[in-house]
Amino acid sequence: MERRTATSLLGWGVLLLFVAPLCAGFLGTLLPAFGLVPGLAETEGFSVLFADARFWPAVRLTLQTGFLATALVMVLTIVCLVCVQRTRVWRWVLASLPPLLAVPHAALAVGVLFLITPSGWVARVFSPWLTGWERPPDFWVAPDAEGMTLVLGLVVKEFPFLLLAALAQLPSLNVEASLSIGRTLGYSPARCWSRLILPQLYPRIRSTLLIILAFNLSVVDMALLLGPGNPPTFSVFLMSLVNDPGMRAAASAGALILALGVFASFVGLYGLEQLISLWAKARRANGRRGATLNRWRGVGVGLVSAVLLFSVLGLVMLVLWSFTRRWRFPDALPQQWSAAHWATRSDVLVQPLVLSVYFAIGTMVLAIVAAVVWLELERLNRVPQINSVWFIPLLVPQVTLLFGWQAVALLMGADGHWLTVLYSHWVYALPYVVLILATAWREHDPAWHHAANTLGGGYWRVLSRVHMPLLAKPLCQAAAVALAVSVAQYLPTLLLGAGRYQTLAIELVTSFGGVDRRVIAALALMQSLLPLLAFFAALIVPWIIMKPRARAWQR
Amino acid sequence: MATLTVTSLSIQLPGGQPMIDELSFSVASGEVLALTGPSGSGKSSILAWLTGTLASNLKSTGTATLDDIALNPLSTEQRHLGLMLQQDYLFPHMTVGQNLLFGLPPGVKQERWQKVCRSLKAAGLDGMENRDPATLSGGQRARVSLLRTLLSEPKALLLDEPFSRLDSDRRSKIREFTWQVASDLPILLVTHDADDIPPAAKTLALR
Numbered sequence: 001m002e003r004r005t006a007t008s009l010l011g012w013g014v015l016l017l018f019v020a021p022l023c024a025g026f027l028g029t030l031l032p033a034f035g036l037v038p039g040l041a042e043t044e045g046f047s048v049l050f051a052d053a054r055f056w057p058a059v060r061l062t063l064q065t066g067f068l069a070t071a072l073v074m075v076l077t078i079v080c081l082v083c084v085q086r087t088r089v090w091r092w093v094l095a096s097l098p099p100l101l102a103v104p105h106a107a108l109a110v111g112v113l114f115l116i117t118p119s120g121w122v123a124r125v126f127s128p129w130l131t132g133w134e135r136p137p138d139f140w141v142a143p144d145a146e147g148m149t150l151v152l153g154l155v156v157k158e159f160p161f162l163l164l165a166a167l168a169q170l171p172s173l174n175v176e177a178s179l180s181i182g183r184t185l186g187y188s189p190a191r192c193w194s195r196l197i198l199p200q201l202y203p204r205i206r207s208t209l210l211i212i213l214a215f216n217l218s219v220v221d222m223a224l225l226l227g228p229g230n231p232p233t234f235s236v237f238l239m240s241l242v243n244d245p246g247m248r249a250a251a252s253a254g255a256l257i258l259a260l261g262v263f264a265s266f267v268g269l270y271g272l273e274q275l276i277s278l279w280a281k282a283r284r285a286n287g288r289r290g291a292t293l294n295r296w297r298g299v300g301v302g303l304v305s306a307v308l309l310f311s312v313l314g315l316v317m318l319v320l321w322s323f324t325r326r327w328r329f330p331d332a333l334p335q336q337w338s339a340a341h342w343a344t345r346s347d348v349l350v351q352p353l354v355l356s357v358y359f360a361i362g363t364m365v366l367a368i369v370a371a372v373v374w375l376e377l378e379r380l381n382r383v384p385q386i387n388s389v390w391f392i393p394l395l396v397p398q399v400t401l402l403f404g405w406q407a408v409a410l411l412m413g414a415d416g417h418w419l420t421v422l423y424s425h426w427v428y429a430l431p432y433v434v435l436i437l438a439t440a441w442r443e444h445d446p447a448w449h450h451a452a453n454t455l456g457g458g459y460w461r462v463l464s465r466v467h468m469p470l471l472a473k474p475l476c477q478a479a480a481v482a483l484a485v486s487v488a489q490y491l492p493t494l495l496l497g498a499g500r501y502q503t504l505a506i507e508l509v510t511s512f513g514g515v516d517r518r519v520i521a522a523l524a525l526m527q528s529l530l531p532l533l534a535f536f537a538a539l540i541v542p543w544i545i546m547k548p549r550a551r552a553w554q555r
Numbered sequence: 556m557a558t559l560t561v562t563s564l565s566i567q568l569p570g571g572q573p574m575i576d577e578l579s580f581s582v583a584s585g586e587v588l589a590l591t592g593p594s595g596s597g598k599s600s601i602l603a604w605l606t607g608t609l610a611s612n613l614k615s616t617g618t619a620t621l622d623d624i625a626l627n628p629l630s631t632e633q634r635h636l637g638l639m640l641q642q643d644y645l646f647p648h649m650t651v652g653q654n655l656l657f658g659l660p661p662g663v664k665q666e667r668w669q670k671v672c673r674s675l676k677a678a679g680l681d682g683m684e685n686r687d688p689a690t691l692s693g694g695q696r697a698r699v700s701l702l703r704t705l706l707s708e709p710k711a712l713l714l715d716e717p718f719s720r721l722d723s724d725r726r727s728k729i730r731e732f733t734w735q736v737a738s739d740l741p742i743l744l745v746t747h748d749a750d751d752i753p754p755a756a757k758t759l760a761l762r
Binding site: 086174176177178179180181183184185186187188189195196199200284285286287288289 | 606608611630631632633634635636637638640642644646647648649653656657658659660661662664667703704707709713
């Protein structure tokens with residue numbers, strides 16, 4: 001076989017490994033939904049699903065929380081860009097983004113609950129001196145029946161994600177110049193943003209917004225922690241069905257409906273986008289300059305600061321509770337500190353940590369290798385440049401793919417195997433790794449290669465001694481993201497691991513409510529620390545790699 | 556007759572070193588003042604200071620007036636200073652006509668559109684109102700950019716090397732076009748190129 005063909009096949013192999021479980025997962029959901037899998041689902045599941053009294057309330061709750069959270073994330077991102085840039089708060093916003101992005105959803109959800117429950121820190125800070133409460137009040141509950149606690153958690157977690165996506169696009173939009181030109185033409189900064197920058201920015205962050213919408217409509221772990229129990233969100237309702245052996249068809253039918261619902265939401269969002277675009281186009285050139293922003297700027301800065309402060313305080317709560325021995329209401333800080341339960345409950349803490357680390361390192365290595373293979377072959381024109389395929393696992397609800405993947409794994413006897421779990425983590429981490437590395441790989445100046453080649457360097461030598469060190473920064477960032485994605489995986493580990501792998505994500509969600517609050521805090525803290533350490537390493541390692549070369553150069 | 560006056564302008568770099576020290580000048584309507592000097596001498600910073608967009612890490616003192624109105628307390632959008640930069644910055648999500656409408660003050664829709672068409676015709680760009688700016692040549696883009704600035708009815712014009720990206724043939728034509736259409740405004744021109752400076756202009760060389 002020709003060498004060129006063999007290397008092309010390697011690339012296509014990577015793509016096949018990525019696409020195969022997605023196709024199998026979809027088929028594994030589709031066929032049982034119509035009762036076409038003997039032994040697993042022999043009657044169609046739609047009629048059972050529609051007859052369930054929880055169906056419509058769960059749909060209503062999901063639409064309410066999913067759309068509201070997504071809209072708030074979008075509004076908050078715009079407010080942040082328009083009002084907070086060029087203020088003193090901006091540097092704090094930028095500094096808070098990496099930790100908030102790194103922290104897994106479930107861990108942040110626990111932090112949010114530690115803040116807003118009736119016995120939470122917010123009530124403690126204002127008690128008893130302002131509220132008069134000597135005991136936790138009983139006139140509100142968190143999670144609440146309308147899902148507002150879940151909305152808050154989703155906003156807190158997804159807002160940094162959309163803001164980061166927007167910030168990555170701003171340099172290519174000449175924002176400063178557009179603002180200067182717009183303002184010297186007499187327009188207020190808010191009008192410059194709404195008429196000049198946002199119409200160009202939105203198409204570039206649309207895919208991220210769709211990912212957020214899909215996530216908000218189908219999230220399971222955060223909904224289990226922050227969502228109401230009766231009715232639950234639609235995904236949680238489906239999880240209760242899939243755990244019932246006789247309800248596989250109904251669960252699969254529900255997973256299909258969820259996927260269709262998410263797709264319909266994308267279409268709906270596109271329609272809304274067109275309407276807003278028509279309205280904006282009609283107003284864009286009407287010449288009205290708008291009032292200055294000063295009155296509202298303070299409100300915007302306050303709102304963004306409050307959300308970010310709330311998020312960071314949620315993380316602080318994890319630290320406080322995990323080292324608490326005694327903390328009575330309404331004290332704002334613990335009366336007694338202790339690290340004893342870190343040792344006494346090591347049975348709950350150590351095993352999940354070790355398992356999470358194994359899966360995370362495996363996922364990280366495999367995802368980096370696969371992404372580098374694909375992008376390197378793309379650079380050599382052995383495989384085409386494709387972007388849309390990598391988005392599939394991010395846009396299709398996890399429930400839809402994983403119910404089917406689990407069904408296929410059951411039929412193949414592969415469920416509960418560690419390789420299946422690792423494979424699922426890899427499928428969910430690879431898109432982020434490819435998308436992060438793609439920009440750096442494609443923009444990398446080929447002159448470096450040519451220069452190294454003319455100095456006598458062969459392909460592997462140039463790749464390992466020139467290309468990879470120059471791209472050490474994005475490689476380390478991608479590795480950290482892969483690790484963070486793996487540590488956060490709840491549903492793939494639960495469904496494909498057949499409950500055999502108690503990772504931190506699984507232990508945290510399943511233990512919540514039944515285990516001591518201090519142990520929960522310790523679990524959430526450990527789940528947060530792993531990606532935080534990885535992101536810290538991603539800052540340090542490229543510096544270490546490049547420093548000896550810089551020193552050698554100076555000598 | 557509008558006059559742009561700058562008095563005792565000083566700008567300091569973050570380390571405290573002076574970039575501009577006690578600079579004063581004035582430009583009356585119909586006059587061109589060319590600011591020349593090497594890179595880093597502070598030419599563009601003077602324009603940024605005048606428009607209120609000077610980088611926050613640079614310290615500045617001094618006053619600017621336009622028509623005897625102090626500019627310093629006003630926000631950028633209230634200063635009525637037209638600005639043209641090295642790049643034309645035609646907004647890519649708007650047609651040529653919409654770019655010009657964006658510059659025009661509000662008013663009756665048809666009248667505004669007619670004004671846009673008339674100004675395009677006067678600039679030799681007749682019938683280009685529905686064109687995508689990306690399809691225009693460099694010279695055409697420069698003319699549209701200048702028209703957009705002038706349609707916003709500025710009281711003074713600030714030009715930051717607006718001809719430097721054009722080839723020599725287009726450059727002389729756009730220069731003539733600029734001096735012609737902005738002949739009733741005070742013009743402050745930042746340039747590296749002595750050819751950009753009109754014969755009757757005053758020159759202020761910065762070090």
